[in-house]
Amino acid sequence: MPKVTVEHRAARHDQIVAAARRCAIEQGFHKTTMADVIRESGLSAGAVYGYFKSKDELVAAIADQALSTVDKLFEGILATDQPLTPVAALEATLEHVVQIAEQPGGDVTRVALQAWAEAMHNDAIAGIAREKYTLLRRKFVAVAERGQADGTIDADTDPEYIGQVLFALIPGFLLQRLLLGDVSPRSFSIGLSALLK
Amino acid sequence: MPKVTVEHRAARHDQIVAAARRCAIEQGFHKTTMADVIRESGLSAGAVYGYFKSKDELVAAIADQALSTVDKLFEGILATDQPLTPVAALEATLEHVVQIAEQPGGDVTRVALQAWAEAMHNDAIAGIAREKYTLLRRKFVAVAERGQADGTIDADTDPEYIGQVLFALIPGFLLQRLLLGDVSPRSFSIGLSALLK
Amino acid sequence: MPKVTVEHRAARHDQIVAAARRCAIEQGFHKTTMADVIRESGLSAGAVYGYFKSKDELVAAIADQALSTVDKLFEGILATDQPLTPVAALEATLEHVVQIAEQPGGDVTRVALQAWAEAMHNDAIAGIAREKYTLLRRKFVAVAERGQADGTIDADTDPEYIGQVLFALIPGFLLQRLLLGDVSPRSFSIGLSALLK
Amino acid sequence: MPKVTVEHRAARHDQIVAAARRCAIEQGFHKTTMADVIRESGLSAGAVYGYFKSKDELVAAIADQALSTVDKLFEGILATDQPLTPVAALEATLEHVVQIAEQPGGDVTRVALQAWAEAMHNDAIAGIAREKYTLLRRKFVAVAERGQADGTIDADTDPEYIGQVLFALIPGFLLQRLLLGDVSPRSFSIGLSALLK
DNA sequence: GATGAATGAGTTTTCATTCAT
DNA sequence: GATGAATGAAAACTCATTCAT
Numbered sequence: 127m128p129k130v131t132v133e134h135r136a137a138r139h140d141q142i143v144a145a146a147r148r149c150a151i152e153q154g155f156h157k158t159t160m161a162d163v164i165r166e167s168g169l170s171a172g173a174v175y176g177y178f179k180s181k182d183e184l185v186a187a188i189a190d191q192a193l194s195t196v197d198k199l200f201e202g203i204l205a206t207d208q209p210l211t212p213v214a215a216l217e218a219t220l221e222h223v224v225q226i227a228e229q230p231g232g233d234v235t236r237v238a239l240q241a242w243a244e245a246m247h248n249d250a251i252a253g254i255a256r257e258k259y260t261l262l263r264r265k266f267v268a269v270a271e272r273g274q275a276d277g278t279i280d281a282d283t284d285p286e287y288i289g290q291v292l293f294a295l296i297p298g299f300l301l302q303r304l305l306l307g308d309v310s311p312r313s314f315s316i317g318l319s320a321l322l323k
Numbered sequence: 324m325p326k327v328t329v330e331h332r333a334a335r336h337d338q339i340v341a342a343a344r345r346c347a348i349e350q351g352f353h354k355t356t357m358a359d360v361i362r363e364s365g366l367s368a369g370a371v372y373g374y375f376k377s378k379d380e381l382v383a384a385i386a387d388q389a390l391s392t393v394d395k396l397f398e399g400i401l402a403t404d405q406p407l408t409p410v411a412a413l414e415a416t417l418e419h420v421v422q423i424a425e426q427p428g429g430d431v432t433r434v435a436l437q438a439w440a441e442a443m444h445n446d447a448i449a450g451i452a453r454e455k456y457t458l459l460r461r462k463f464v465a466v467a468e469r470g471q472a473d474g475t476i477d478a479d480t481d482p483e484y485i486g487q488v489l490f491a492l493i494p495g496f497l498l499q500r501l502l503l504g505d506v507s508p509r510s511f512s513i514g515l516s517a518l519l520k
Numbered sequence: 521m522p523k524v525t526v527e528h529r530a531a532r533h534d535q536i537v538a539a540a541r542r543c544a545i546e547q548g549f550h551k552t553t554m555a556d557v558i559r560e561s562g563l564s565a566g567a568v569y570g571y572f573k574s575k576d577e578l579v580a581a582i583a584d585q586a587l588s589t590v591d592k593l594f595e596g597i598l599a600t601d602q603p604l605t606p607v608a609a610l611e612a613t614l615e616h617v618v619q620i621a622e623q624p625g626g627d628v629t630r631v632a633l634q635a636w637a638e639a640m641h642n643d644a645i646a647g648i649a650r651e652k653y654t655l656l657r658r659k660f661v662a663v664a665e666r667g668q669a670d671g672t673i674d675a676d677t678d679p680e681y682i683g684q685v686l687f688a689l690i691p692g693f694l695l696q697r698l699l700l701g702d703v704s705p706r707s708f709s710i711g712l713s714a715l716l717k
Numbered sequence: 718m719p720k721v722t723v724e725h726r727a728a729r730h731d732q733i734v735a736a737a738r739r740c741a742i743e744q745g746f747h748k749t750t751m752a753d754v755i756r757e758s759g760l761s762a763g764a765v766y767g768y769f770k771s772k773d774e775l776v777a778a779i780a781d782q783a784l785s786t787v788d789k790l791f792e793g794i795l796a797t798d799q800p801l802t803p804v805a806a807l808e809a810t811l812e813h814v815v816q817i818a819e820q821p822g823g824d825v826t827r828v829a830l831q832a833w834a835e836a837m838h839n840d841a842i843a844g845i846a847r848e849k850y851t852l853l854r855r856k857f858v859a860v861a862e863r864g865q866a867d868g869t870i871d872a873d874t875d876p877e878y879i880g881q882v883l884f885a886l887i888p889g890f891l892l893q894r895l896l897l898g899d900v901s902p903r904s905f906s907i908g909l910s911a912l913l914k
Numbered sequence: 915g916a917t918g919a920a921t922g923a924g925t926t927t928t929c930a931t932t933c934a935t
Numbered sequence: 936g937a938t939g940a941a942t943g944a945a946a947a948c949t950c951a952t953t954c955a956t
Contacts, residue, residue: 287514294495317484550747681908688889711878
């Protein structure tokens with residue numbers, strides 16, 4: 127009965143990650159104890175350790191999940207054959223970010239923030255962050271290149287630089303959203319539009 | 324050692340914060356133990372606890388210090404009577420950020436990142452972050468207003484929105500600098516210029 | 521070791537209390553460290569803290585146990601339907617006190633003495649002491665009332681007062697026994713008899 | 718200038734003991750820290766340690782003082798040539814106890830209670846307690862002997878036993894006073910009188 | 915496989931005492 | 936002598952992890 131077991135295992139795995147994520151959203155990675163996760167997941171200590179060899183591994187899994195949130199963007203709004211202006215690309219991305227943040231189960235972007243901090247001294251998490259964010263930024267480089275191709279963006283500038291700036295607006299939005307709480311995809315796209323005029 | 328001057332106390336205080344900061348830069352707030360700080364500071368446990376009642380209080384002090392790093396901007400580049408374009412304001416700010424990051428004693432911006440994460444579940448730190456960042460963002464709102472006044476920026480847009488976008492570039496820069504390591508104030512100002520053209 | 525019975529838990533609980541009591545008898549509540557209790561109990565730190573959230577809670581448990589020693593009196597000598605004279609009631613009680621004090625495992629009355637001191641600034645312990653001693657004193661009030669009923673004690677006196685006096689002899693005996701070591705239930709009953717003659 | 722210094726030293730000594738006693742009344746010997754005593758005394762750490770080599774020595778001094786409270790009885794009510802009945806001796810003693818307890822500066826009898834507990838594992842304090850209480854009890858033995866001499870007490874009983882019983886009423890009173898708070902010298906003398914009738 | 919009680923190294927914190935000024 | 940900052944050993948307590956049942 128391998129299939130059943132595999133599915134069962136996957137379900138358990140997700141159950142633990144979800145529980146751990148809920149804890150991390152509330153209290154952060156470090157104030158969250160394994161006992162918290164065990165309680166929240168409704169499983170036993172032994173069960174949890176059957177899926178994650180250590181707390182570090184579990185933390186990495188939650189961080190990974192939070193950072194991998196951007197993956198869905200690639201299959202959606204930023205799929206390469208759509209001709210997007212910088213403003214449109216940004217607004218679509220921020221709307222996606224907000225949608226993810228508002229999903230039931232708690233605001234994952236808070237976990238992403240933690241993952242950034244963790245990446246400073248955790249190579250596994252740093253690697254994931256680097257990978258995901260390099261990929262996402264590349265999409266904005268592509269947006270810049272397209273703009274240069276159709277003449278709406280100065281063609282003499284390294285599109286990489288333009289991508290850096292456009293990409294920067296995402297963590298910049300996220301931080302303001304979590305810390306100050308007074309930004310929205312709309313306010314950002316309006317603000318950016320005004321600058322580009 | 325009685326009759327100690329206020330300066331002496333302040334010096335000791337800073338000595339401890341500096342030691343703690345070095346630890347936090349290396350390992351983060353939470354992997355840093357009080358024993359680490361005590362060893363690094365060259366003081367005794369009792370001495371450290373004479374200045375900070377708990378680890379939490381010490382963490383708050385380091386976070387505060389890291390976030391207060393932006394204060395110097397106000398007395399410098401962003402002093403209100405200089406007519407700065409958005410690009411100039413951004414570049415000056417980012418250069419200041421890099422300069423701070425490269426100061427001997429370790430990259431404080433890594434601590435700022437931790438402070439963001441901590442702010443998610445620590446009201447004291449959240450309060451400081453909110454205060455500092457609101458103030459800094461206001462400077463960029465002022466830059467936008469000046470641009471609107473002299474006709475270089477669309478006057479019909481809420482300058483608050485423009486300030487949000489410009490301010491967003493700072494954490495966006497910082498994160499890319501720490502995570503991807505391939506950005507610079509120059510690349511950012513070039514990228515932003517290209518968009519504004 | 522999962523699926524542990526309630527009896528097992530109770531046994532562990534008692535094992536810890538017994539160890540702590542032995543320590544408290546030797547060195548008092550305060551000179552006894554958790555490390556002492558842990559060593560004496562043969563368990564680990566974590567195990568002990570699994571049963572008692574703090575040292576204070578453990579101290580309260582030992583104090584409670586020591587004060588609850590008098591409970592057995594109620595089911596024995598002082599059971600209400602036996603017609604006891606004051607002298608008989610006292611002697612029976614003191615004999616019980618001595619018997620308890622001489623039980624293997626150490627003299628619990630030494631712990632009771634500590635509990636009195638502790639009750640001065642520990643409301644939980646004060647509450648228990650008040651409860652137990654009020655109940656015990658009531659038995660002596662009953663003895664007085666019986667004496668008044670059968671004419672052996674002056675009927676015009678508030679039996680409460682007589683109970684106070686009779687009850688006082690118990691801590692008075694205990695203290696002399698522990699401090700001076702030259703009293704016995706016999707010497708007390710002889711002394712009281714002489715006064716009553 | 719030895720006399721001035723000696724008096725000054727004595728004053729300082731008492732100032733420290735008084736401060737320590739106030740602390741001990743509030744929180745007990747063990748919860749009282751040297752820092753508490755230092756603060757309460759208004760002196761410096763060094764000064765306090767100039768008078769008492771260690772906390773143990775200071776505790777012994779407070780305990781001694783609290784136990785020595787009974788000394789005044791000998792010069793007063795129990796002075797040997799007064800012909801006292803047991804009831805009169807008891808009431809006078811209890812009145813003295815209450816008067817001492819109600820003196821400004823806090824209820825010293827609470828400290829005496831602590832001293833009893835401490836005596837269980839502190840030989841110095843045990844010695845003092847033994848000495849003082851032996852002496853006090855002897856007074857009650859004398860009262861018994863006088864009663865035997867004038868025929869009011871059975872002459873065939875060892876007066877030592879009678880003294881034990883009478884003396885027992887003092888700690889028994891004290892404990893009820895501190896723990897239950899519903900006894901008085903009057904209620905005790907009435908209760909004892911009733912029994913002796 | 916699952917359980918969860920038990921482990922014990924490691925952490926934070928306290929506090930009696932000292933000693934440089 | 937007096938001061939009180941500093942000391943550091945020792946205390947209370949935590950928590951990731953294991954393993955007997």
